[in-house]
Amino acid sequence: MKKLVLASNNAGKLREFSELLAPVHFEIIPQGALGIPEAEEPYATFVENALAKARHASSASGLPALADDSGICAHALQGAPGVLSARYAGIEANSAANNQKLISALQGKSDRGAHYVCALVMINSVDDPEPVIVQTRWYGQIQDLAQGSHGFGYDPHFFLPELGLTVAQLEPERKNALSHRGQALRELLIQLSHRTKLGA
Numbered sequence: 001m002k003k004l005v006l007a008s009n010n011a012g013k014l015r016e017f018s019e020l021l022a023p024v025h026f027e028i029i030p031q032g033a034l035g036i037p038e039a040e041e042p043y044a045t046f047v048e049n050a051l052a053k054a055r056h057a058s059s060a061s062g063l064p065a066l067a068d069d070s071g072i073c074a075h076a077l078q079g080a081p082g083v084l085s086a087r088y089a090g091i092e093a094n095s096a097a098n099n100q101k102l103i104s105a106l107q108g109k110s111d112r113g114a115h116y117v118c119a120l121v122m123i124n125s126v127d128d129p130e131p132v133i134v135q136t137r138w139y140g141q142i143q144d145l146a147q148g149s150h151g152f153g154y155d156p157h158f159f160l161p162e163l164g165l166t167v168a169q170l171e172p173e174r175k176n177a178l179s180h181r182g183q184a185l186r187e188l189l190i191q192l193s194h195r196t197k198l199g200a
């Protein structure tokens with residue numbers, strides 16, 4: 001079975017990937033299991049950061065790698081926290097501190113529109129000239145009140161008007177069916193299947 005390193009140390013993402021990749025015939029190895037530390041994420045775009053994470057994991061392991069750079073973009077804040085979502089309230093910030101900073105930044109703003117972004121990059125080797133790259137959005141609204149206990153990160157505050165629920169109130173399968181990450185992974189698998197069919 002083909003081995004693939006998952007270039008993430010985020011337990012919430014790793015859980016979602018293991019559910020989403022369950023039907024796929026890869027042996028998925030989280031980078032932490034190989035002792036690979038977090039990569040630097042210095043870039044202004046999700047795609048560049050995802051590529052940096054994938055290269056870092058592939059270089060350290062000698063294996064193909066899949067990386068996810070994601071975040072939440074608030075429309076009233078010109079897309080902040082964006083690529084800084086994981087460290088919005090500081091380098092060592094946890095989700096509670098990041099959520100609190102986001103809610104404070106939105107006080108008095110009437111536009112609560114936001115979207116999650118997920119950039120996925122898959123490479124066969126560190127010098128792969130043709131990475132598979134996918135980027136998707138999931139639209140919602142940021143609400144002050146935290147509701148729900150599923151998911152991770154900003155999910156208790158990310159409200160889906162069409163469902164009347166926050167993402168943290170969704171069962172994991174339902175989140176995966178709708179989320180930025182679920183959309184991106186399904187698209188990535190389609191692109192991979194085209195390549196396989198064409199023998200490349």
Ligand SMILES: O=P(O)(O)OP(=O)(O)OP(=O)(O)OC[C@H]1O[C@@H](n2cnc3c(O)ncnc32)[C@H](O)[C@@H]1O
Pocket residue numbers: 007008009010013038041068069070071072085086087095098116151152153154155179181
């Ligand atoms: O870089 P890795 O090791 O993958 O882990 P990370 O947590 O640092 O991940 P990112 O750099 O991609 O930062 C993503 C941030 O956006 C948040 N985020 C991304 N996807 C999310 C989702 O599906 N639900 C809630 N929050 C999400 C997450 O909590 C992080 O704070």
Ligand SMILES: [Mg+2]
Pocket residue numbers: 041086
């Ligand atoms: Mg990160």
